[in-house]
Amino acid sequence: MLYDDFYVKSLIRSVEDWPKPGINFRDITPIFSDPKGMRMVADAYVHRYIASDITHIACIDARGFLIAAVLAYELQKPLILIRKKGKLPGKTISQAYDLEYGSAELEIQENSVKAGDNVLLFDDLIATGGTLLAAIELLTSQGAEVKEVAAIIDLPDLGGSQKLQDRNIPVFNLCAYEGD
Ligand SMILES: O=P(O)(O)OC[C@H]1O[C@H](OP(=O)(O)OP(=O)(O)O)[C@H](O)[C@@H]1O
Ligand SMILES: Nc1ncnc2[nH]cnc12
Numbered sequence: 001m002l003y004d005d006f007y008v009k010s011l012i013r014s015v016e017d018w019p020k021p022g023i024n025f026r027d028i029t030p031i032f033s034d035p036k037g038m039r040m041v042a043d044a045y046v047h048r049y050i051a052s053d054i055t056h057i058a059c060i061d062a063r064g065f066l067i068a069a070v071l072a073y074e075l076q077k078p079l080i081l082i083r084k085k086g087k088l089p090g091k092t093i094s095q096a097y098d099l100e101y102g103s104a105e106l107e108i109q110e111n112s113v114k115a116g117d118n119v120l121l122f123d124d125l126i127a128t129g130g131t132l133l134a135a136i137e138l139l140t141s142q143g144a145e146v147k148e149v150a151a152i153i154d155l156p157d158l159g160g161s162q163k164l165q166d167r168n169i170p171v172f173n174l175c176a177y178e179g180d
Pocket of ligand 2: 027
């Protein structure tokens with residue numbers, strides 16, 4: 001299905017002062033309750049990556065899982081789950097980080113990627129980039145290369161996508177909110 005920026009943005013709800021005063025929260029849940037919107041978003045990534053040389057898709061707990069799982073299914077690639085602390089059994093590697101409205105810790109299972117793996121890293125939204133940079137640290141510490149970061153929304157005023165590009169990691173996002 002052809003991507004329509006106006007249509008997808010109509011499914012993103014802005015909630016002011018949530019979860020903290022001063023935060024303008026971009027709520028993507030309406031995309032998932034709209035079958036056309038979800039297909040439009042998922043198809044945009046399928047079209048972009050169908051002929052790419054990525055070997056794995058990694059995604060970030062929790063909202064990042066939703067589209068990444070569809071993409072991994074469509075592209076028939078292994079899906080690597082990067083989870084909030086304490087959710088993954090077995091030996092894990094962890095990385096603490098700050099995000100726009102707090103701090104947390106991400107984990108990945110040991111040996112889930114290796115040198116030579118070309119990873120597409122997926123999350124729903126880029127704000128300060130703290131979350132994605134922590135995920136990149138986890139993947140690269142195991143020898144994998146992050147070929148591209150994909151997100152639905154970029155908030156460029158918060159600087160995250162610039163930080164990724166400064167590290168020579170390409171960023172692909174479907175829409176952006178700037179100046180509000
Ligand atoms: O660029 P940053 O400032 O790091 O912020 C972006 C992150 O914030 C949100 O995650 P949240 O921790 O709220 O998790 P959720 O997906 O479980 O709601 C969002 O899903 C991104 O992962
Ligand atoms: N403004 C925002 N809206 C939704 N998710 C976010 N994660 C970090 N900042 C966010």
